[in-house]
Amino acid sequence: MSAPMLNLRGAWSIYRFEMARFKRTLWQSLATPILTTVLYFIVFGSAIGPRIGDIDAINYGAFIVPGLILLTVFTQSLNNASFGIYMPKFSGTIYEILSAPVSTAELVLAYVGAAATKSVLLGLIILATAQLFVDLNVGHPVWMLVYLVMVAFAFSLAGFIIGIWAEGFEALQFIPMLVVTPLTFLGGVFYSIDMLPETWQTVSLFNPIVYIVSGFRYFFFGSGDVSVWVSLAALGGFIGLCLAIVSYIVRTGHKLKS
Amino acid sequence: MAALLSIENLDKRYAGGLHALKSVDLAIERGEIFALLGPNGAGKTTLINVICGIVTPSSGRVLVDGHDTVRDFRITRRHTGLVPQELYTDMFETVWDTVSFSRGLFGLKPDPAHIERVLRDLSLWEKRDNAIMTLSGGMKRRVLIAKALAHEPKLLFLDEPTAGVDVELRRDMWRLIEKLRETGVTIVLTTHYIEEAERMADRVGVIRRGEIIVVDETASLMKKLGRKHLSLHLQETMTKLPASLDDWSLTLAEGGRRLDYSFAAEEEHACVPALLKRLQAEGIEFTNLNTRQSTLEEIFVELVHEEEDQQVEETS
Numbered sequence: 001m002s003a004p005m006l007n008l009r010g011a012w013s014i015y016r017f018e019m020a021r022f023k024r025t026l027w028q029s030l031a032t033p034i035l036t037t038v039l040y041f042i043v044f045g046s047a048i049g050p051r052i053g054d055i056d057a058i059n060y061g062a063f064i065v066p067g068l069i070l071l072t073v074f075t076q077s078l079n080n081a082s083f084g085i086y087m088p089k090f091s092g093t094i095y096e097i098l099s100a101p102v103s104t105a106e107l108v109l110a111y112v113g114a115a116a117t118k119s120v121l122l123g124l125i126i127l128a129t130a131q132l133f134v135d136l137n138v139g140h141p142v143w144m145l146v147y148l149v150m151v152a153f154a155f156s157l158a159g160f161i162i163g164i165w166a167e168g169f170e171a172l173q174f175i176p177m178l179v180v181t182p183l184t185f186l187g188g189v190f191y192s193i194d195m196l197p198e199t200w201q202t203v204s205l206f207n208p209i210v211y212i213v214s215g216f217r218y219f220f221f222g223s224g225d226v227s228v229w230v231s232l233a234a235l236g237g238f239i240g241l242c243l244a245i246v247s248y249i250v251r252t253g254h255k256l257k258s
Numbered sequence: 259m260a261a262l263l264s265i266e267n268l269d270k271r272y273a274g275g276l277h278a279l280k281s282v283d284l285a286i287e288r289g290e291i292f293a294l295l296g297p298n299g300a301g302k303t304t305l306i307n308v309i310c311g312i313v314t315p316s317s318g319r320v321l322v323d324g325h326d327t328v329r330d331f332r333i334t335r336r337h338t339g340l341v342p343q344e345l346y347t348d349m350f351e352t353v354w355d356t357v358s359f360s361r362g363l364f365g366l367k368p369d370p371a372h373i374e375r376v377l378r379d380l381s382l383w384e385k386r387d388n389a390i391m392t393l394s395g396g397m398k399r400r401v402l403i404a405k406a407l408a409h410e411p412k413l414l415f416l417d418e419p420t421a422g423v424d425v426e427l428r429r430d431m432w433r434l435i436e437k438l439r440e441t442g443v444t445i446v447l448t449t450h451y452i453e454e455a456e457r458m459a460d461r462v463g464v465i466r467r468g469e470i471i472v473v474d475e476t477a478s479l480m481k482k483l484g485r486k487h488l489s490l491h492l493q494e495t496m497t498k499l500p501a502s503l504d505d506w507s508l509t510l511a512e513g514g515r516r517l518d519y520s521f522a523a524e525e526e527h528a529c530v531p532a533l534l535k536r537l538q539a540e541g542i543e544f545t546n547l548n549t550r551q552s553t554l555e556e557i558f559v560e561l562v563h564e565e566e567d568q569q570v571e572e573t574s
């Protein structure tokens with residue numbers, strides 16, 4: 001008897017299973033983010049936007065695009081990754097994955113990879129939709145894409161952790177709804193931080209989403225609320241934190257095995 | 259050659275403190291069918307789940323073909339298949355997709371011919387394009403078996419495969435197990451239908467409260483622990499047995515029309531002729547006689563109760 005050191009085919013099977021799940025719910029997955037994005041453009045871009053004027057010499061309609069993309073990427077990554085691992089735990093089908101020659105690391109990679117793939121695709125679809133409403137020139141397209149993948153990966157890792165930890169469907173909804181959405185709205189998606197009164201500017205600096213959105217905007221327009229290096233460091237730190245928690249789960253089988 | 263599966267000093271305490279397995283030692287030979295019997299909550303599922311990697315052991319170890327199931331999990335799991343006790347299935351996937359998924363999950367290249375064979379053997383071929391949630395419970399059970407066979411395991415665990423399934427599926431299952439045995443697959447099954455163990459298993463193990471209390475060949479267990487029962491239908495009704503027969507453990511039944519005698523199966527040749535001679539000497543005549551061997555079920559119940567009595571004695 002012998003077996004290879006890695007079971008990439010096994011991880012690939014889980015990845016494909018997850019992608020098939022997304023495909024089955026393709027229309028729901030696309031409809032909600034596209035519809036909300038279009039609504040944002042109509043309300044903030046076309047109706048209110050012209051009264052706001054430019055921010056940092058950027059047309060307001062264009063200014064909100066990076067933040068809107070990330071808003072979708074945050075919530076989709078969290079939802080898809082948490083749901084992806086929570087469902088088999090809930091239905092019991094996890095027995096097969098646990099009894100397969102797949103390491104926990106491979107399992108994480110498959111679930112997180114699938115969730116991240118989906119949200120990157122959604123992010124790009126929103127970008128394409130936005131092009132219908134505003135003129136948009138992406139300053140550093142390659143870096144923008146790399147950054148988008150990193151953000152999707154980070155939030156998918158976080159979603160995986162939530163899915164492992166959650167013991168009910170409410171818990172799955174809790175973090176995206178109660179934590180991420182407010183932080184994102186207050187995180188400079190619709191405005192530049194220096195438009196706020198000074199006290200609120202200081203408060204904003206404690207909001208990690210500010211750094212992440214700012215970095216993404218930098219790769220579009222060449223400017224952001226904070227230095228792009230600070231953004232990258234913040235994102236890297238977040239990924240590092242998630243990886244540390246996930247590696248704890250990998251080592252101990254916490255909440256996966258009794 | 260060494261045993262295909264060897265369990266050494268295996269202990270499991272669940273987080274809540276429940277001691278589900280108590281230093282279990284067990285060896286399963288290549289190609290055999292082994293039935294694990296035990297009342298509900300005895301630890302059968304826990305034992306299987308530890309071997310398959312779903313539950314982590316507290317101490318001790320399990321070797322599959324000489325490989326440690328924790329350290330060399332990629333090797334051992336590659337060759338191990340599990341049909342769980344509960345009907346854990348996906349909903350929206352088709353039968354074909356879910357069985358193919360299982361093969362890939364275990365790291366094997368796609369093999370449509372093999373999947374087709376498995377589906378046909380389980381009478382699932384017509385249902386291959388149906389979503390699993392549209393299938394009946396019995397069909398879902400078949401799907402779980404097909405998934406477990408998708409990666410051609412050498413060692414197959416069937417955790418109560420026939421609990422609550424219809425007669426037809428039970429018969430199919432027995433046929434399938436026979437067929438797998440012919441191809442050299444080693445099978446460990448747990449069951450409530452002791453008749454099933456009696457019929458299929460080469461050896462039987464009895465587990466109770468996390469401890470294996472007996473392991474033996476099915477036939478020899480029945481011979482050693484089984485009793486035979488002789489019934490004599492009397493010509494004339496008796497109210498009382500003569501004192502001279504006191505040293506035989508005889509009982510009167512059916513209002514004195516039947517005489518029952520039970521004895522260890524091993525002593526059959528010695529005691530039955532002796533008893534008959536004795537009865538003749540006493541002038542007791544009978545019209546008919548029959549013998550019956552106790553079933554594995556009776557042995558099982560007795561074993562489990564014996565243990566229980568001992569426990570009561572120990573604690574009192």
Ligand SMILES: Nc1ncnc2c1ncn2[C@@H]1O[C@H](COP(=O)(O)OP(=O)(O)O)[C@@H](O)[C@H]1O
Nearest residue numbers: 258272276278297298299300301302303304305
């Ligand atoms: N995940 C678990 N956590 C805590 N206790 C458990 C768990 N699974 C099973 N048990 C307990 O372990 C004992 C053995 O259960 P199990 O192995 O399912 O028995 P069987 O399969 O023989 O019916 C039971 O008392 C059961 O309640």
Ligand SMILES: [Mg+2]
Nearest residue numbers: 302303304343
């Ligand atoms: Mg059980």
